[in-house]
Amino acid sequence: MKAIKFLGILVVLMGTILACSEQKVKNTEVASVENNGGVEVYYFHNARRCATCEAVEEQSKTALQEMYGNDIKLLVYNLEDKEGAGKAEALDVSGQTLLVVSGSTKIDLTNEAFLYARTNPEKLKQTLKENIDPLL
Numbered sequence: 001m002k003a004i005k006f007l008g009i010l011v012v013l014m015g016t017i018l019a020c021s022e023q024k025v026k027n028t029e030v031a032s033v034e035n036n037g038g039v040e041v042y043y044f045h046n047a048r049r050c051a052t053c054e055a056v057e058e059q060s061k062t063a064l065q066e067m068y069g070n071d072i073k074l075l076v077y078n079l080e081d082k083e084g085a086g087k088a089e090a091l092d093v094s095g096q097t098l099l100v101v102s103g104s105t106k107i108d109l110t111n112e113a114f115l116y117a118r119t120n121p122e123k124l125k126q127t128l129k130e131n132i133d134p135l136l
Contacts, residue, residue, distance in 0.1 A: 039072050039102045039135045041128070044093050047080045055117035056098060056124075063125035072132065100128075102135040 041064060043057050061074040077084035079095070091099060091106070098113040099106055109127060116124040 039100060039132055041072060041074050041132070042087070042091065042093075042097070042099045042101065043074055043076045044079050044084065044088050044095070044097045044099070045076070046096060047078055052114055052118055053096065055121075056113045059117045059121045059124050060098060060113065060128065063121070063128050067125070067129055068132075100131050100135070105135065107131050 041060065043060060045053050045057065057074070057076055061076075064072050064074055077087050079085060079088055079093075088094065088097075091101065093099065096110065098109045100109060101107075109131060112127045113124055116127065
């Protein structure tokens with residue numbers, strides 16, 4: 001009975017990990033990202049979302065609003081929509097991603113976002129600030 005319970009938990013855990021997996025985008029130079037000369041923060045997600053995926057969006061949006069008001073907004077795209085897929089292609093994103101973009105600089109904060117969104121939102125806020133402030 002314990003083995004069946006353990007396997008059930010393992011299957012659920014692996015399903016969650018696979019559903020929330022993302023493709024890594026390294027901090028790279030980008031030749032042709034349309035950016036209005038400032039900093040933009042993008043969150044790309046799939047149509048099917050887990051609680052952590054939703055928390056990344058909610059906590060990032062709240063943190064940006066608190067720190068930067070209307071100057072920096074979170075731009076959210078569904079990768080399964082035509083518009084989202086097009087924007088993802090332009091930014092060379094292929095999976096769930098939280099991305100800070102300024103000019104030719106892209107900073108991938110996906111790992112930190114998924115790590116802290118539910119367990120330590122203040123750490124996510126601090127991470128966003130540490131990566132955005134030098135770009136301003």
